[in-house]
Ligand code: DOR
């Protein structure tokens with residue numbers, strides 16, 4: 281029998297979609313009650329492309345926070361072909377932006393204003409390298425001839441290789457990696473300027489989960505779940521002790537009707553349960569002693585921010601995951617693993 285309780289330093293979520301308005305108000309508490317900080321994704325409609333928009337969005341998040349939550353939203357800039365390097369510099373220097381997010385145009389939800397070619401943002405990337413501002417990448421090729429399951433690997437060979445060569449000091453986070461190729465690339469990097477986040481769903485499930493007995497839209501996210509070989513490689517990477525891997529849930533709420541549809545949205549709402557899910561994976565991999573670094577230290581070190589004060593304690597008490605979160609108007613958001621039982625509970 282293993283340990284009965286586990287206490288870790290308060291963690292951070294380095295990849296989070298909080299949305300806006302009623303959706304923001306419905307989902308924010310799940311993250312704010314557990315994490316010290318989150319890197320908040322900018323793919324709103326319209327996207328967050330200026331320092332002014334990031335500051336206004338941060339204010340809306342702060343207003344929606346429970347009192348005394350102690351939660352700090354860190355804001356990101358959505359890169360477009362037309363992004364002005366001066367805006368990036370000013371936004372980073374004044375603390376409006378902590379990082380910038382590269383969505384290849386058309387790669388995922390609300391990415392239609394994204395970047396059509398890295399050539400278009402050369403000045404932006406040079407500026408980011410100069411000022412030490414991290415580039416967060418949704419790493420999928422948008423070439424329509426590339427098979428959907430090969431899009432990440434194709435992106436690594438084409439676009440990412442070019443970015444890493446052309447900007448040798450640019451800090452890069454490959455977000456929500458899903459393949460053995462991505463894990464290996466990050467593991468092999470010796471410069472310390474390349475890191476990756478990994479989601480709970482990509483550690484727990486392979487692509488069969490999307491088709492188990494019928495089509496299961498609540499397992500659909502982008503990059504899409506991959507085959508078992510990749511899931512195993514991600515589990516090895518996350519639990520390897522390498523400081524280049526850290527927690528980023530990619531919790532991405534969509535109301536249930538938008539997912540259970542003829543053309544369902546990509547995104548899995550994992551914020552309420554992600555920590556227990558990761559913890560389950562670390563225990564299965566016999567790596568409980570490495571969980572705290574993954575959840576609470578590696579990301580802070582990469583971003584150059586202090587470790588959080590305070591702790592979280594988990595107890596080995598099996599609990600059933602609550603099914604849905606409800607919006608003010610009664611619409612619902614399905615929680616990842618809703619109805620399943622996990623071995624750990626947040627005390
Ligand atoms: O599954 C996803 N959902 N992947 C993304 O890249 C975006 C996200 C969202 O915003 O819904």
Ligand code: ZN
Pocket residue numbers: 295297321530532
């Ligand atoms: Zn995301």
